[in-house]
Amino acid sequence: MKTKQQYYERQLQNRNLIDRLTGTRPLIYTTKELQAEYRHRTKPDIATVLKPSLRKxxxxxxxxxxxxxxxxxxxxxxxxxxxxxxxxxxxxxxxxxxxxxxxxxFIPGKYVFTMTLDKHGIRVNNEQIRWQDVHETLMQRKRVSRNLEYIFVVLAKDKRYEYCLNNISMHENEFAAIVEYYKKLGVNDSLPSTSNSVEKNISQIQ
Missing domain, CATH: 4.10.860 (DNA Excision Repair, Uvrb; Chain A)
Structure with missing residues (x-):
C-alpha cells in the first residue's frame, strides 16, 4: 500500500455495518493537503518530541x-x-x-506514546521509520463510538503504521506542517550533492 487512494479503498471496504447503512465514507487527507495554514509559520527545532498531554x-x-x-x-x-x-x-x-x-x-500503545520527528524520520517509542522508506503520510478522521479520532497514518515500504493523536495537544494541521517540514529535510538530505556527482563522474572518466 503506497498511496492515499489505496488506503482509502481499503478503509472503504472495512467500514462497519452502521457506516455502510448511513453511507459514511472515510475522511482521509495527506499531510501535504493539511499543512497550508501552518506551512510558512512553522519553524521546528532540530527535532520535535510529542508526548501525551498531562491535562488530557x-x-x-x-x-x-x-x-x-x-x-x-x-x-x-x-x-x-x-x-x-x-x-x-x-x-x-x-x-x-x-x-x-x-x-x-495511560497504557502505552496506539493512544499513548512518545513520538520524535526529525530529518532522519519518525521514531515512536523504540520504533524508527526512515523518511527514505515512507511512501506517504496521511491523517484520518475516524468516528469511534461517540468520539472523533485523529489518526496519523504512515505508509512505509515494509508496513503500515497508525497512531491516534487525540492525547496530543496540537492541531492536526500544525502537526501535518511539522511532518512535511521534516520529511522535506529528510528527502533533501538523502539526495546526493552536485559536487559529489561531479567528482564521481570525473573518477569514472579517469
Missing amino acids: QLVGGLNLLFPLCLLIYCLSLMLSETDHPIVYPAMLFIVATGWSGLQQT
Missing part, C-alpha cells in the same frame, strides 16, 4: 473514577446478602469500559 491524562483519570466507584459498589453487593443477578453483567461492562479508558489514557 488528568481528565482521563477523572473519568475513570466513576467506573471505579461503580465497580466497588458492585463488589460490595456481591459480598452482601443483597446480591442481584444484574450485578455480574454490570461488572463485566464496567471492567470493559474501564480497560478501554486505561488503554486510551
Whole structure:
C-alpha cells in the first residue's frame, strides 16, 4: 500500500455495518493537503518530541473514577446478602469500559506514546521509520463510538503504521506542517550533492 487512494479503498471496504447503512465514507487527507495554514509559520527545532498531554491524562483519570466507584459498589453487593443477578453483567461492562479508558489514557500503545520527528524520520517509542522508506503520510478522521479520532497514518515500504493523536495537544494541521517540514529535510538530505556527482563522474572518466 503506497498511496492515499489505496488506503482509502481499503478503509472503504472495512467500514462497519452502521457506516455502510448511513453511507459514511472515510475522511482521509495527506499531510501535504493539511499543512497550508501552518506551512510558512512553522519553524521546528532540530527535532520535535510529542508526548501525551498531562491535562488530557488528568481528565482521563477523572473519568475513570466513576467506573471505579461503580465497580466497588458492585463488589460490595456481591459480598452482601443483597446480591442481584444484574450485578455480574454490570461488572463485566464496567471492567470493559474501564480497560478501554486505561488503554486510551495511560497504557502505552496506539493512544499513548512518545513520538520524535526529525530529518532522519519518525521514531515512536523504540520504533524508527526512515523518511527514505515512507511512501506517504496521511491523517484520518475516524468516528469511534461517540468520539472523533485523529489518526496519523504512515505508509512505509515494509508496513503500515497508525497512531491516534487525540492525547496530543496540537492541531492536526500544525502537526501535518511539522511532518512535511521534516520529511522535506529528510528527502533533501538523502539526495546526493552536485559536487559529489561531479567528482564521481570525473573518477569514472579517469
